[in-house]
Amino acid sequence: xxxxxxxxxxxxxxxxxxxxxxxxxxxxxxxxxxxxxxxxxxxxxxxxxxxxxxxxxxxxxxxxxxxxxxxxxxxxxxxxxxxxxxxxxxxxxxxxxxxxxxxxxxxxxxxxxxxxxxxxxxxxxxxxxxxxxxxxxxxxxxxxxxxxxxxxxxxxxxxxxxxxxxxxxxxxxxxxxxxxxxxxxxxxxxxxxxxxxxxxxxxxxxxxxxxxxxxxxxxxxxxxxxxxxxxxxxxxxxxxxxxxxxxxxxxxxxxxxxx
Amino acid sequence: xxxxxxxxxxxxxxxxxxxxxxxxxxxxxxxxxxxxxxxxxxxxxxxxxxxxxxxxxxxxxxxxxxxxxxxxxxxxxxxxxxxxxxxxxxxxxxxxxxxxxxxxxxxxxxxxxxxxxxxxxxxxxxxxxxxxxxxxxxxxxxxxxxxxxxxxxxxxxxxxxxxxxxxxxxxxxxxxxxxxxxxxxxxxxxxxxxxxxxxxxxxxxxxxxxxxxxxxxxxxxxxxxxxxxxxxxxxxxxxxxxxxxxxxxxxxxxxxxxxxxxxxxxxxxxxxxxxxxxxxx
Numbered sequence: 001x002x003x004x005x006x007x008x009x010x011x012x013x014x015x016x017x018x019x020x021x022x023x024x025x026x027x028x029x030x031x032x033x034x035x036x037x038x039x040x041x042x043x044x045x046x047x048x049x050x051x052x053x054x055x056x057x058x059x060x061x062x063x064x065x066x067x068x069x070x071x072x073x074x075x076x077x078x079x080x081x082x083x084x085x086x087x088x089x090x091x092x093x094x095x096x097x098x099x100x101x102x103x104x105x106x107x108x109x110x111x112x113x114x115x116x117x118x119x120x121x122x123x124x125x126x127x128x129x130x131x132x133x134x135x136x137x138x139x140x141x142x143x144x145x146x147x148x149x150x151x152x153x154x155x156x157x158x159x160x161x162x163x164x165x166x167x168x169x170x171x172x173x174x175x176x177x178x179x180x181x182x183x184x185x186x187x188x189x190x191x192x193x194x195x196x197x198x199x200x201x202x203x204x205x206x207x208x209x210x211x212x213x214x215x216x217x218x219x220x221x222x223x224x225x226x227x228x229x230x231x232x233x234x235x236x237x238x239x240x241x242x243x244x245x246x247x248x249x250x251x252x253x254x255x256x257x258x259x
Numbered sequence: 260x261x262x263x264x265x266x267x268x269x270x271x272x273x274x275x276x277x278x279x280x281x282x283x284x285x286x287x288x289x290x291x292x293x294x295x296x297x298x299x300x301x302x303x304x305x306x307x308x309x310x311x312x313x314x315x316x317x318x319x320x321x322x323x324x325x326x327x328x329x330x331x332x333x334x335x336x337x338x339x340x341x342x343x344x345x346x347x348x349x350x351x352x353x354x355x356x357x358x359x360x361x362x363x364x365x366x367x368x369x370x371x372x373x374x375x376x377x378x379x380x381x382x383x384x385x386x387x388x389x390x391x392x393x394x395x396x397x398x399x400x401x402x403x404x405x406x407x408x409x410x411x412x413x414x415x416x417x418x419x420x421x422x423x424x425x426x427x428x429x430x431x432x433x434x435x436x437x438x439x440x441x442x443x444x445x446x447x448x449x450x451x452x453x454x455x456x457x458x459x460x461x462x463x464x465x466x467x468x469x470x471x472x473x474x475x476x477x478x479x480x481x482x483x484x485x486x487x488x489x490x491x492x493x494x495x496x497x498x499x500x501x502x503x504x505x506x507x508x509x510x511x512x513x514x515x516x517x518x519x520x521x522x523x524x525x526x527x528x529x530x531x532x533x534x535x536x537x538x539x540x
């Protein structure tokens with residue numbers, strides 16, 4: 001386990017050395033503050049459009065950070081040939097996959113902590129309302145959703161030859177699931193066989209990332225998600241991430257290390 | 260290699276500047292001329308700004324429903340107009356809207372059932388001053404497409420009715436009238452502001468009379484005119500005339516309203532009442 005955490009530590013250090021996160025955070029902050037500075041009918045209590053914009057940016061940035069950081073992990077080790085001394089430590093390939101995953105996941109967690117703290121300050125300063133438990137649920141669910149995303153991108157990084165193709169493919173798949181995933185059952189019902197069964201099979205087997213998006217609850221000051229459902233969603237994300245990580249390890253185990 | 264003389268470089272740069280200036284000058288003049296007639300957004304986005312305006316208006320409607328809104332897969336349930344945004348509780352428009360918006364139905368499978376715990380599943384409308392949250396989207400929508408009338412009327416309705424900002428409502432409607440001088444809907448809404456908020460009855464009456472003239476110009480010749488707006492204009496006019504003692508004109512306007520109303524019984528009763536008052540005089 002120590003090896004896994006040591007590898008994870010390296011990934012976290014890499015994230016705060018790189019400029020990706022800082023650029024995305026500054027961009028989010030500038031756009032949100034610009035939106036907040038706009039005057040609509042001399043009413044300073046209007047806040048939901050700022051919350052909506054800021055949360056949308058947080059979701060986009062979260063995905064970009066996660067995909068960007070995970071897509072290059074294994075590829076960079078193989079390209080710079082540092083994978084050989086790493087595996088000679090000795091570190092198993094399973095530990096490499098787990099270490100990379102935990103590093104990326106914790107790095108995403110830190111990024112989300114910064115983003116949500118900024119969000120809470122902006123929203124709270126505007127409407128003097130601090131639903132911290134709801135913010136916690138939203139950030140937590142997003143973090144676990146990013147866990148599935150990271151596992152998927154790590155799997156892609158041992159399947160695709162370049163980080164760019166991996167990142168692009170993963171972003172298309174994730175975007176597709178987030179936008180259409182919850183509606184595939186309706187789409188399936190409109191189709192004839194055998195397409196209906198195929199669409200339904202995909203609907204049941206894909207990870208339902210849209211469950212983890214409770215931005216509307218935060219924007220419209222809705223009540224908390226039931227804690228039992230919140231826990232079940234966490235378990236679902238954990239299981240999906242584990243399945244994808246095992247698949248990554250199985251592919252990586254037989255993969256030649258030379259590029 | 261021999262270096263070129265500084266004066267020859269200067270001459271080259273000067274020639275390049277002159278060429279660029281001659282190329283850009285007529286284009287800049289055309290752009291500035293267009294700017295006098297049109298906004299910068301119009302020049303940059305062209306007709307595509309209407310799509311953005313529609314999307315922003317939908318965003319206002321989503322906000323009005325606190326996130327409960329049909330997706331692209333439930334478009335049959337999507338509101339077709341903005342009447343529900345200004346409909347009073349219990350009105351036929353509100354009841355129709357309530358029926359339309361029950362688009363979720365029972366869950367089809369366990370994924371659907373579980374997923375509903377992470378989405379808003381109750382049909383509500385903003386209330387208690389929270390209506391202000393739709394205003395940014397409406398203002399941005401109006402900036403994108405200044406010819407979309409319901410953007411102004413919906414914003415003004417909530418500004419004057421729920422948020423106590425009739426001055427802002429008047430200003431927004433005046434902005435709308437600048438771009439849509441023939442709009443009877445904007446004039447009708449302006450009439451409401453003057454009558455109900457500023458209590459300037461004479462001014463409201465003048466604006467509503469102008470609204471009626473505009474209605475006749477635009478809708479008079481149509482096969483299916485907007486009778487709902489006409490009914491509202493003439494009923495408001497009749498009430499103002501009744502208040503100022505002009506019973507004769509009030510009766511005429513109520514008769515006009517009864518001619519286009521789907522439920523004229525109450526109007527006939529009012530007409531009889533006013534005629535009795537007129538006879539007493």
